[in-house]
Amino acid sequence: MKKVTIGLVGFGNVGAGVIKILRDRKRFLSDKTGTEVVIKKICDKDITSKRNVPVDKALLTNNINEILDDPQIDILVELMGGVHPAKEFITQALLKGKHVVTANKALLAECGKELFALASDRDKSIYFEASVGAGIPILKSLREGLVANKFLDIFGIVNGTSNYVLSQMAKDGCDFSVAVKDAQKKGFAEKDPTLDIEGIDSAHKLVILTYLGFGKLVEMKDLYIEGISRVTLQDVGYAKDLGFEIKLLAIAKNVSGELDLRVHPTLVPKGHMLASVNGVFNAIYVSSDLAGDLMFYGPGAGQLAAASAVVSDIIDLAQNMKAGMFRPKLNIVEDTAIHKLRKIDERLGRYYVRLIVLDEPGVLAKIASVLAKFGISIASVTQKERIARMGSVPIVMISHEAREKDLRLALDAINKLNAVTQKAVAIRIEEL
Amino acid sequence: MKKVTIGLVGFGNVGAGVIKILRDRKRFLSDKTGTEVVIKKICDKDITSKRNVPVDKALLTNNINEILDDPQIDILVELMGGVHPAKEFITQALLKGKHVVTANKALLAECGKELFALASDRDKSIYFEASVGAGIPILKSLREGLVANKFLDIFGIVNGTSNYVLSQMAKDGCDFSVAVKDAQKKGFAEKDPTLDIEGIDSAHKLVILTYLGFGKLVEMKDLYIEGISRVTLQDVGYAKDLGFEIKLLAIAKNVSGELDLRVHPTLVPKGHMLASVNGVFNAIYVSSDLAGDLMFYGPGAGQLAAASAVVSDIIDLAQNMKAGMFRPKLNIVEDTAIHKLRKIDERLGRYYVRLIVLDEPGVLAKIASVLAKFGISIASVTQKERIARMGSVPIVMISHEAREKDLRLALDAINKLNAVTQKAVAIRIEEL
Numbered sequence: 001m002k003k004v005t006i007g008l009v010g011f012g013n014v015g016a017g018v019i020k021i022l023r024d025r026k027r028f029l030s031d032k033t034g035t036e037v038v039i040k041k042i043c044d045k046d047i048t049s050k051r052n053v054p055v056d057k058a059l060l061t062n063n064i065n066e067i068l069d070d071p072q073i074d075i076l077v078e079l080m081g082g083v084h085p086a087k088e089f090i091t092q093a094l095l096k097g098k099h100v101v102t103a104n105k106a107l108l109a110e111c112g113k114e115l116f117a118l119a120s121d122r123d124k125s126i127y128f129e130a131s132v133g134a135g136i137p138i139l140k141s142l143r144e145g146l147v148a149n150k151f152l153d154i155f156g157i158v159n160g161t162s163n164y165v166l167s168q169m170a171k172d173g174c175d176f177s178v179a180v181k182d183a184q185k186k187g188f189a190e191k192d193p194t195l196d197i198e199g200i201d202s203a204h205k206l207v208i209l210t211y212l213g214f215g216k217l218v219e220m221k222d223l224y225i226e227g228i229s230r231v232t233l234q235d236v237g238y239a240k241d242l243g244f245e246i247k248l249l250a251i252a253k254n255v256s257g258e259l260d261l262r263v264h265p266t267l268v269p270k271g272h273m274l275a276s277v278n279g280v281f282n283a284i285y286v287s288s289d290l291a292g293d294l295m296f297y298g299p300g301a302g303q304l305a306a307a308s309a310v311v312s313d314i315i316d317l318a319q320n321m322k323a324g325m326f327r328p329k330l331n332i333v334e335d336t337a338i339h340k341l342r343k344i345d346e347r348l349g350r351y352y353v354r355l356i357v358l359d360e361p362g363v364l365a366k367i368a369s370v371l372a373k374f375g376i377s378i379a380s381v382t383q384k385e386r387i388a389r390m391g392s393v394p395i396v397m398i399s400h401e402a403r404e405k406d407l408r409l410a411l412d413a414i415n416k417l418n419a420v421t422q423k424a425v426a427i428r429i430e431e432l
Numbered sequence: 433m434k435k436v437t438i439g440l441v442g443f444g445n446v447g448a449g450v451i452k453i454l455r456d457r458k459r460f461l462s463d464k465t466g467t468e469v470v471i472k473k474i475c476d477k478d479i480t481s482k483r484n485v486p487v488d489k490a491l492l493t494n495n496i497n498e499i500l501d502d503p504q505i506d507i508l509v510e511l512m513g514g515v516h517p518a519k520e521f522i523t524q525a526l527l528k529g530k531h532v533v534t535a536n537k538a539l540l541a542e543c544g545k546e547l548f549a550l551a552s553d554r555d556k557s558i559y560f561e562a563s564v565g566a567g568i569p570i571l572k573s574l575r576e577g578l579v580a581n582k583f584l585d586i587f588g589i590v591n592g593t594s595n596y597v598l599s600q601m602a603k604d605g606c607d608f609s610v611a612v613k614d615a616q617k618k619g620f621a622e623k624d625p626t627l628d629i630e631g632i633d634s635a636h637k638l639v640i641l642t643y644l645g646f647g648k649l650v651e652m653k654d655l656y657i658e659g660i661s662r663v664t665l666q667d668v669g670y671a672k673d674l675g676f677e678i679k680l681l682a683i684a685k686n687v688s689g690e691l692d693l694r695v696h697p698t699l700v701p702k703g704h705m706l707a708s709v710n711g712v713f714n715a716i717y718v719s720s721d722l723a724g725d726l727m728f729y730g731p732g733a734g735q736l737a738a739a740s741a742v743v744s745d746i747i748d749l750a751q752n753m754k755a756g757m758f759r760p761k762l763n764i765v766e767d768t769a770i771h772k773l774r775k776i777d778e779r780l781g782r783y784y785v786r787l788i789v790l791d792e793p794g795v796l797a798k799i800a801s802v803l804a805k806f807g808i809s810i811a812s813v814t815q816k817e818r819i820a821r822m823g824s825v826p827i828v829m830i831s832h833e834a835r836e837k838d839l840r841l842a843l844d845a846i847n848k849l850n851a852v853t854q855k856a857v858a859i860r861i862e863e864l
Contacts, residue, residue: 033763331464
């Protein structure tokens with residue numbers, strides 16, 4: 001039987017999962033592929049701690065060169081995370097003629113251009129299914145299953161931590177900070193949850209989805225990124241009353257040739273499939289021009305879920321290598337209809353706007369006149385019950401389609417009114 | 433550039449879609465694959481009617497041998513549907529060294545064993561992504577993306593017509609026959625909707641999903657099949673009151689090594705993702721042991737959606753052939769933990785039971801005593817408002833877990849009670 005030999009760097013949770021699967025499913029996988037996957041080396045700083053999978057000590061090393069310099073190793077499986085030194089290890093691996101499998105979304109989002117160019121130059125492949133949506137085969141689906149399609153929109157709930165926090169707020173009526181603590185207690189959030197909560201992790205994944213969906217490898221600075229830390233329980237409740245759920249969406253939208261890339265809390269209409277995605281689950285909703293509107297749903301994290309994707313990448317590579325002559329992965333082809341990136345100021349859409357104002361006559365008239373001045377027209381206004389101790393009252397408005405820049409200017413002016421006692425909150429509504 | 437040459441048989445709706453995509457996306461696809469797909473012949477009984485895609489007359493033939501006998505044609509794309517003569521054409525194509533792409537679920541469900549054996553014997557491939565869920569890349573996901581997984585359950589809403597009918601009944605409160613007529617008017621149902629409505633089409637797809645998920649190629653006679661034609665508006669409403677939607681599910685469940693294969697109307701709890709799948713949409717919900725619970729959602733039909741899947745199959749084959757040496761598709765491997773098929777009589781689960789009884793004292797006691805005799809225990813009973821003109825009253829019960837055989841015996845006995853004025857209705861509840 002043909003053999004494909006791997007070296008793995010990063011023997012953490014997912015790394016141990018990969019080793020476990022390759023062990024436990026050895027026969028199952030070789031029956032499917034006619035190829036045996038051999039684990040030759042496992043590199044980690046820490047080679048003494050116990051993992052939940054038994055490993056022959058001879059496989060363990062803390063010297064990456066034992067993988068990089070070993071010509072028998074066909075594939076570097078990088079599961080250490082973080083940009084450095086993962087980038088250097090992958091670069092070296094490509095230079096030394098190895099293929100790469102990685103789950104490292106931060107690295108691909110930050111340095112993808114360089115790494116993909118090097119891989120292409122060396123006729124090697126980088127596979128990265130586990131980088132978005134853990135075990136959900138979303139990247140293979142975009143690249144292969146939907147190969148003939150052009151994409152109109154991609155809307156992703158791609159950060160399980162944020163979705164858990166928002167779901168808890170909506171379900172249990174708990175505050176943001178309580179929900180975050182609960183997520184941390186359950187192991188769904190890191191000690192420092194910033195990357196997840198502030199939308200950075202979703203943005204990393206959006207860069208990757210945009211690459212697969214539109215053939216454009218954008219940079220992090222090209223994205224508008226806003227996390228969920230300013231979403232209040234109050235707004236979650238008001239949105240619900242209006243028939244919406246608040247979700248952190250990663251959005252790539254082709255608006256007549258301009259690509260609109262954003263991560264932010266979004267009002268999603270309750271009837272939409274994405275509104276039903278709760279807890280740590282992820283879902284990627286894709287509008288394609290041939291196959292129509294599709295959704296891919298599953299757990300967004302987990303040792304074996306991520307490892308399942310890593311193993312499918314290894315098997316894909318093994319299949320290609322078995323063909324004798326290497327079969328290159330399908331090329332990523334740029335959607336030439338896209339000619340520029342759209343700035344957030346130019347966003348056109350509806351907005352949920354929540355104000356806290358003094359409960360006195362004439363306030364609404366003043367607000368309405370400011371909005372009118374900036375061309376913002378209002379579809380509905382609801383005055384909520386008075387907040388007793390403050391003498392103030394919340395007003396919730398849904399705008400008609402407006403330009404983001406105009407809305408911002410209007411809200412700046414409204415915030416300056418004497419009757420407005422708290423800074424206005426605006427949350428984007430997406431028509432899905 | 434390398435070329436891959438196809439001959440297409442069945443120039444109907446989907447066939448025309450395939451030709452259109454291969455035309456319109458010629459450059460896009462060759463940029464991705466480095467291969468050109470050449471359409472050499474299109475065969476159909478009718479080569480004179482106009483399609484929505486212009487075709488050089490020289491390509492058209494009504495003689496299948498112009499494809500089968502042409503050694504330059506690498507792939508037969510079969511889109512005619514029906515078992516005969518599609519089976520004979522595919523058999524001939526394999527014997528003459530061609531690969532096959534087909535969307536023909538009826539054929540694969542009826543004659544898959546024979547055709548796959550022949551393909552394997554001749555070292556040729558049969559691809560069939562379009563046979564389930566149109567453009568949803570579910571088969572590629574099960575086979576490749578989830579290659580390392582074993583599956584616990586597969587629950588599919590795989591017939592758009594039935595799902596449309598049930599959705600309309602739930603939404604508009606219309607009767608079954610009205611909903612069917614509406615579906616026919618909108619082009620979502622055939623003139624004779626039997627195959628869709630009676631669960632046959634779902635069963636064909638279940639055979640294919642079972643093959644991909646469990647490595648078992650079962651026969652149609654191994655499945656329990658029940659359609660939606662006996663689902664009444666009344667039951668849709670009562671189920672809703674209890675927190676359920678009624679969906680036609682294709683079910684493959686691994687119950688401790690016994691494979692339970694069924695198609696029938698099912699009560700799905702409202703919070704579950706499958707309950708939100710409405711209209712002509714399809715969704716396949718998969719429980720896997722590594723990647724967890726996944727759902728794949730999208731339109732279940734449509735010219736370009738199905739054609740999108742056919743083209744992805746053609747591209748997959750083209751990629752394989754380009755590798756110089758043919759790269760065989762991943763083998764389907766039987767899940768050896770499965771040792772038998774479970775009969776419907778042995779199903780264990782909860783049931784929705786609806787009775788129409790005379791509104792007089794002691795009736796419920798009699799019914800309860802029959803149920804108790806057969807070991808059926810009841811979780812909830814609701815007496816609905818009296819049906820005026822009949823002097824009868826509906827009783828809706830939810831059972832605890834029971835064995836199907838016991839329930840049937842109990843209902844047979846209940847149907848014989850004088851106070852029972854209509855045959856009892858039972859619908860299975862699935863714990864998802």
